[in-house]
Each structure stands twice: as structure tokens, then as C-alpha cells.
Amino acid sequence: MNVHEILRNPDEHVRFAAYLDELGLVADPDEVDLVGRVLTDPDRTMARSAVLRHLDRRADGLYPGPAYDGWARTMTQAVIDHPFLAQRLREWALFRAVTLELPWQPDELLASSNWLQLKTAAGTNTEAIEMLAEAGRTRRIRNTARTALDHRGLALD
Incomplete structure (x- = not known):
């Protein structure tokens, strides 16, 4: 299912679950585009919630490793117009620094x-x-x- 098909469903709960499925399966090169498309959903609160859950899931898997920094920079640009999501990424960076005993x-x-x-x-x-x-x-x-x-x-x- 693609985002255009998901958007046709009037039930935000169904769209939320479908977005999470799509975000969970997205290939790295397509992630920014998909996040951007999800954030165009008319139900902005639901869309941000789906992206937040995705960011948390990805950050939790990536933060200990070297791929985290590049991913976080890319995702920060993707959510720059969404202050809460950008703040969550900054907090993941701080969590990473604290956990890995980097400067904080x-x-x-x-x-x-x-x-x-x-x-x-x-x-x-x-x-x-x-x-x-x-x-x-x-x-x-x-x-x-x-x-x-x-x-x-x-x-x-």
C-alpha cells in the first residue's frame, strides 16, 4: 500500500497503523521521502504521532552504532518544520551522548x-x-x- 492509498481511508486509526507498517518497511534511501509524505496527512496530530513512533523505533536501534549520526542529521532535515519531532531527535542525541559516555x-x-x-x-x-x-x-x-x-x-x- 502506498501513501496515496492510505490517505483515501477516512479512519485515522487505520491510516496510523498503515503508516507504521510502511515506515517499518521503508528502505533507507526512501525514508526521508516517506516521512515527508506521512507528514502531509490532513490529521497532523496522527501523522506526527506515526512519525514520532518511527523515529523512536529507528533511533533506538541505531543510537549505539556509527550509522546514527548520519541518519539523525537526515531525519532532522526531514522534520525541521515540526518542532516536537526535531526536539525528540535532539533528545535522542543527548541520550546517546549520556549512554555512550560521550561529552554532555x-x-x-x-x-x-x-x-x-x-x-x-x-x-x-x-x-x-x-x-x-x-x-x-x-x-x-x-x-x-x-x-x-x-x-x-x-x-x-
Whole structure:
């Protein structure tokens, strides 16, 4: 099924599922074009949700490896007119830096979304987890970080 066929279906739930299927199968050279076409759906919220799910799925599989940087640059250009999607890609870059122990700024993590703080709190970087156990934005983030530290035998004093 192509995007034009998907667009003919009036049910946004059916279109959402079809977009996810198409995005999950797209070849790398066609990914930017498909993301752009999905984002033309009249239901902009649903279209952005489908692309967000795709970006998360792809970033999660790519972030530890060398292909991530090129993919992220390409996808950032593809979603440049969609601030929430561009922000998610920036947060994936920060998550990657924290997880792989590349240079990162604590203030950036503390200013990041609940999504990124929670994902990082359940992660592997002890410095970031300790920081979030103390200063995470929500009780859930702080508790997740404390639990992660407890499981490592690194409970805060």
C-alpha cells in the first residue's frame, strides 16, 4: 500500500497503523521521502504521532552504532518544520551522548523532557542517574533513578 492509498481511508486509526507498517518497511534511501509524505496527512496530530513512533523505533536501534549520526542529521532535515519531532531527535542525541559516555551537559539533561529524563533514569550512566535521583523533574523520574541506583548497590546517602 502506498501513501496515496492510505490517505483515501477516512479512519485515522487505520491510516496510523498503515503508516507504521510502511515506515517499518521503508528502505533507507526512501525514508526521508516517506516521512515527508506521512507528514502531509490532513490529521497532523496522527501523522506526527506515526512519525514520532518511527523515529523512536529507528533511533533506538541505531543510537549505539556509527550509522546514527548520519541518519539523525537526515531525519532532522526531514522534520525541521515540526518542532516536537526535531526536539525528540535532539533528545535522542543527548541520550546517546549520556549512554555512550560521550561529552554532555548536565543542564541539558535537567532541562529535557520527562520522556528523556525517565529513559535516562532507567539507563546505565551512573552520573546521570544520580543527578536525576536528586533533581529529576517528577517524582516518578526521581524514584526510577533511585531504584536503578538501589539495584546497582549505589543508593544515595
